[in-house]
Amino acid sequence: MTDAPGIFIGAGSTGSRQILNMRRANRHGLIAGATGTGKTVTLQGIAEGFSRAGVPVFVADVKGDLAGLAMAGSPTASIHATLAARAAEIGDTGWSYADNPVVFWDLFGEQGHPIRTTISEMGPLLLGRLMGLNEVQEGVLSIAFRAADEQGMLLLDLADLQAMLAWTAENAADLSARYGNVTRASVGAIQRQLLQLEGQGGDRFFGEPALDIHDFLGLDEQGRGRINILAADRLMAAPKLYATFLLWLLSELFETLPEVGDPDKPKLVFFFDEAHLLFDDAPKALNDKIEQVVRLIRSKGVGVYFITQNPIDVPEDVAGQLGNRIQHALRAFTPRDQKAIRAAAETFRASPGLDVATAITELRVGEALVSLLQPDGAPSPVERTLIRAPSSRVGPLTEKERAMLRSLSPLEGKYDALVNRESAQEMLAAKAGDAKAAAEQARLEAEAAKAQAEEAKAAARQAQLDARQRAAAEREAARAAAAQARAEERARAAAAREAAKPSMTEKMIHSAARSAASSIGRQIAGRVGSELLRGLLGGLFKAR
Template identity: 65%
Template structure:
């Protein structure tokens, strides 16, 4: 029922409980961003699913996170069910056809989809500091580390690169302090501990190469449909800070890489940020400002960002003001905060004289929503009580066998499956340390060559003279040895053993 110019969302409800005109989201305003809110179990995931289906059929690539696993059903064709047929009849969706959609599964841990990786350099000091919850002083050290890496030509690709660089900074603290200010060893130690925690939470899988190519999220099929990239996030949600930081990094990459296109007839990509409150929980102002900037400016790149969350209060007002297309499912008003959320949600809509928004929000049934989208000239439509259409794909998750089959047939199969570990900061610093030790050792050996003076003897000394002993090797650590041992202690046992093996000439880099 949706036309080439818009996505059919459902049908609005008349006062006599029948359903009238169709409600749709116009594609030319799809990059004006949106908000889908509602309490648990009110139908947000199905709304996300039918939006993704509509954008895909219009030739718009989609990226979305699958929090509970039930969004994966979009990859296979739906099946007839009585309640779906009844809803289609109520909203006059004729014909109601089932369809499967082109889906690419992704997973930061590489278990339920193709691995997603980013390099440490791409993430940058601000997002890394947010990810590890660093203090202001520790964030300053992180910024210095990235500056030193740029100056010294050190590639920061994976976690061991950053760990070895920080250990090197600790050894050069006095030298660096003269240029950039104090680099506290306590701060470096705290950052190293945070990196260890991050590594244990899965950061080791995320940081590295091959890094994700944005073009692989913007694929279309031969029949002109947009690919739907589904991120498996059920395990990722156990570390919400990593989840939020990754999605913010992805938005930032889109903003930096894509060219300006103004207002296209349809978006170039639509980005769904599920559980959006995780991005803003305890976020510093600098980070919220960055989100606001990306949301405000990425529209001109042809990218639409849709936040999906339970409560409109989860999204800061500065960001909320940028969201033109709104779908509000039922909210509960049992607590003062929930009552405030109902009022806020009601006040954001263009009023409808047929009903009171604040009252209806608490009375909406499952699959119903208050809908207001941008009409001609970008003006918000009058809010309508809408019955959301049923999806064309499967309602619910796919099986593990179905998922494996889709992954094997994916257009990116084999491109990201194997980790690549090329020469970067870790190897370069290790090489410098090894060269320094070799030079020191050669200097010591040249000083050990035997020599004699008259009266001190030697092999050819006259009889009765005393042979002078070679100089005793010092027990003190050389600068190079101290640097190597510091790197071993700071980087961690597994990386430390790799460094020692490298010095002994039997390096066997492990993944």
């Protein structure tokens, strides 16, 4: 049931109608309470009210039972009697079963349309949170993003980021000189975290076609706002992925939607179930970002409602932004529970005669303490309230029902096929291929130059050998010529000697002359010798 000024939440113990004012619905809210106290049914009824008022809704279906929003309730259901009794008790005379326009989404693409974003759109801050990086590693990741931007390389999926990180490690020295210390150890740690993220199914979240946020803002042909239901039951096994995805979605809404001030009704209402996952172990920078988004996104016409078991799970800076509050029962079993009860009681505007701290522990299933912003912006006094019964099915869908509804979706086929366009991985691979080709060409040129050098050396050696052979041949020819000349000279000399020899007649004459001369000489010599002998002997005898 939708009242003119807002959404009927339930009836107070005094019979007053608790109305969520549409002009104040974008001032955010909190639905808290222990497990099994009725939070999901309360959320379901509020989502129905927004849809009927023409306000699109986004809700994460953690347990799988919110999918029943797509189907009308049934009088044959086991819970029918309880719901009918509740409607009669609070005077909800217009209550009846009805369905709602629903679009199913799923990060894994199994129970709904795939939801994807790109690595570049997610940014290093949220990715660092998603992977649990320390400050040094976040700094290295930011440098990788900066380098990709400077080189015009798109980071679309995990493969692109892995390729970019590998490039960062290879060029760590150059990047360190420009941006600060970049170590291979830090890059290696990030790469290991990426492998873990991929193992959790994170690779399905990154890619294209990326989500068009305006697809969350559609109305059906009756003017009802579409209820976008994210199948989060499997996603809860990767709580950081779940929380980071929803925070990214809030940031994307904030950055994409135009300023609208204070509209008559929200442009979109965002329900964040299991909200404590968003804040667990979150660094201060991330908490500051969450607080900033929650504080400013209301000017974009977006209302954010956190659903959690314990109200103290929400940091004070964020809790202070939540004007509409519905508190289901809490159990005071531990000191932390008692602290939560006191904290919850202190946040409500007091109501005469109501002990809030005591009432919180006494609330029945489907009963809550409610304080909503009034038309003038002031919170209403807290009142114990019976929550209205939902008109849609309380419980999950069958696989057949989900498949049928998905086939009728206005977005059928838009996001199903993955698109892989040229991005960092392909560009770096191309560069590596070019570098490899250039290196291969250089190697071939070097080998060719080496071969040419070897050929030149061989030619030089052959030339030297040929020169030596020519010199040897010339020397041999010279020696042969010299020998030939000597032989010829000897032949000439021999011929000259031969020519100079006397003839036989001359020899006979010469011999005769020589004989005669010899005879004469002997005669003369005989005489002379005799004379000399006589002279010598005579001198000897005289001396005696």
